[in-house]
Amino acid sequence: MISLPTSRSDWRLVGRTVRLVLGRPPYASFALLVGSLVAIGLSASQNLRFVVRVLVSAEVSIGFKVEFLSSLLPFLGPQFDAFHGTAIYAIAALTGVNVAVLAYHLLEHDLSVEGSGGSAAGVVFGTLGAGCAACGPGILAGVVGVVGGAGLLTALPFHGLEFSMVAVVVLLLSIYWLADGMRGGEIRGCPVDLDR
Amino acid sequence: MGATAGLAGCLQQGGSSGESVEDHPAANALDGQPFIGEAPLEAEKLIVAFEDPTCTSCSRFHTSTFDDVRSEIVEPDSASFVYRPYRYTGRSWATPAIHAVLETTARDRDAAWELLGFYYDTVTSLSGSSFATETRSFLETSTSVDAEAVIAASEARTHQSVLETAEADGDEAGVVSTPTFYLFQNGTFETELTGSVDVTAFEAGFRV
Numbered sequence: 001m002i003s004l005p006t007s008r009s010d011w012r013l014v015g016r017t018v019r020l021v022l023g024r025p026p027y028a029s030f031a032l033l034v035g036s037l038v039a040i041g042l043s044a045s046q047n048l049r050f051v052v053r054v055l056v057s058a059e060v061s062i063g064f065k066v067e068f069l070s071s072l073l074p075f076l077g078p079q080f081d082a083f084h085g086t087a088i089y090a091i092a093a094l095t096g097v098n099v100a101v102l103a104y105h106l107l108e109h110d111l112s113v114e115g116s117g118g119s120a121a122g123v124v125f126g127t128l129g130a131g132c133a134a135c136g137p138g139i140l141a142g143v144v145g146v147v148g149g150a151g152l153l154t155a156l157p158f159h160g161l162e163f164s165m166v167a168v169v170v171l172l173l174s175i176y177w178l179a180d181g182m183r184g185g186e187i188r189g190c191p192v193d194l195d196r
Numbered sequence: 197m198g199a200t201a202g203l204a205g206c207l208q209q210g211g212s213s214g215e216s217v218e219d220h221p222a223a224n225a226l227d228g229q230p231f232i233g234e235a236p237l238e239a240e241k242l243i244v245a246f247e248d249p250t251c252t253s254c255s256r257f258h259t260s261t262f263d264d265v266r267s268e269i270v271e272p273d274s275a276s277f278v279y280r281p282y283r284y285t286g287r288s289w290a291t292p293a294i295h296a297v298l299e300t301t302a303r304d305r306d307a308a309w310e311l312l313g314f315y316y317d318t319v320t321s322l323s324g325s326s327f328a329t330e331t332r333s334f335l336e337t338s339t340s341v342d343a344e345a346v347i348a349a350s351e352a353r354t355h356q357s358v359l360e361t362a363e364a365d366g367d368e369a370g371v372v373s374t375p376t377f378y379l380f381q382n383g384t385f386e387t388e389l390t391g392s393v394d395v396t397a398f399e400a401g402f403r404v
Contacts, residue, residue, distance in 0.1 A: 046390045046391045047388075047389055047390055047391070047393070047397070050387050050388070050389065050397075050400075050401070053387075053404055054400045054404050057403075057404040059403050059404050060400065060403055060404060064396075064400070067396055068396045068397065068400050071393070071394035071396045071397065072393070072394070072397075077393070077394040077396075078256050078257065078260035078261055078392045078393075078394055079391050079392050079393060079394070080392075081252065081256065
């Protein structure tokens with residue numbers, strides 16, 4: 001039975017679980033790696049084929065490739081405004097945390113993906129939502145274009161930021177469901193849920 | 197509206213690299229469009245930009261990257277940057293603004309870029325009701341162009357065929373949002389860039 005986080009103790013559970021998992025350097029590094037890749041991937045989503053072409057090209061130096069990748073990221077380049085940029089980093093950070101907690105859950109608690117709540121849905125929504133966060137709606141324009149409504153996103157009050165907000169909510173829920181599934185267990189020898 | 201690029205644009209992905217500039221829809225009918233640098237079809241490097249003057253992402257490109265493109269690519273090289281109109285946002289003043297820009301281009305190309313810059317600077321505050329007053333005021337105070345003639349041309353939709361041709365070409369090229377840039381070098385298509393990208397992306401586009 002999937003429940004929603006309705007009380008402060010639910011969110012305390014989330015905070016404690018995340019803190020305990022990220023307290024282990026391998027999982028913190030994994031979260032950082034995943035978050036960075038997600039931020040780069042989402043920022044590159046509008047020009048994905050071109051970005052790959054630049055990265056594998058022998059015509060440009062490593063330094064230029066780093067500069068090029070950096071220029072795609074929110075606040076380091078002009079591609080996104082502050083709202084969309086913040087949304088991309090929020091989704092990247094939450095996805096990193098989500099995947100790290102999921103990995104801990106699977107590896108340390110010996111569980112299967114089927115029993116891991118909404119994490120997969122969270123990652124899927126994260127990808128879809130942040131792709132939409134790109135003002136020129138790269139991913140969704142392709143999807144929506146198939147049904148002849150590529151301009152649909154421009155009709156939305158926040159031009160697609162709505163999808164990013166959905167992604168953030170779903171990722172938060174996903175992390176909660178993971179933490180909820182870890183109640184009764186231990187992380188680094190500490191009980192996950194102090195209220196039980 | 198040009199934004200309904202649909203399936204064709206989705207599948208074509210901006211044409212194939214190596215396609216001749218003469219055959220690429222993005223570079224079709226460039227006469228009468230605002231440009232900086234060399235004459236578009238004579239330049240070694242050509243950037244064709246599909247933009248909507250009411251688009252905030254286009255505004256961000258013009259306030260953050262456009263000057264760098266001008267100083268680092270267009271001015272030092274044999275290059276040209278051409279603006280082609282493409283209505284994307286659906287805002288009510290997009291159509292008259294495009295006509296005003298095209299009419300100003302016909303009278304004074306430099307003034308057209310100033311007018312575009314004005315629209316991008318005021319993209320969040322301009323509206324359909326304030327458009328004519330603000331445009332007239334800007335042209336009278338900042339340029340020597342006949343403001344009344346520009347407003348009249350804007351209201352009469354004098355450049356409708358140019359606008360419709362640009363949007364049809366954009367659709368055929370695969371534009372699904374604005375700004376979208378098509379890069380050509382030595383007469384052949386190199387790549388397509390979407391969004392308010394940094395000048396580094398343009399440099400990369402001409403190098404890989």
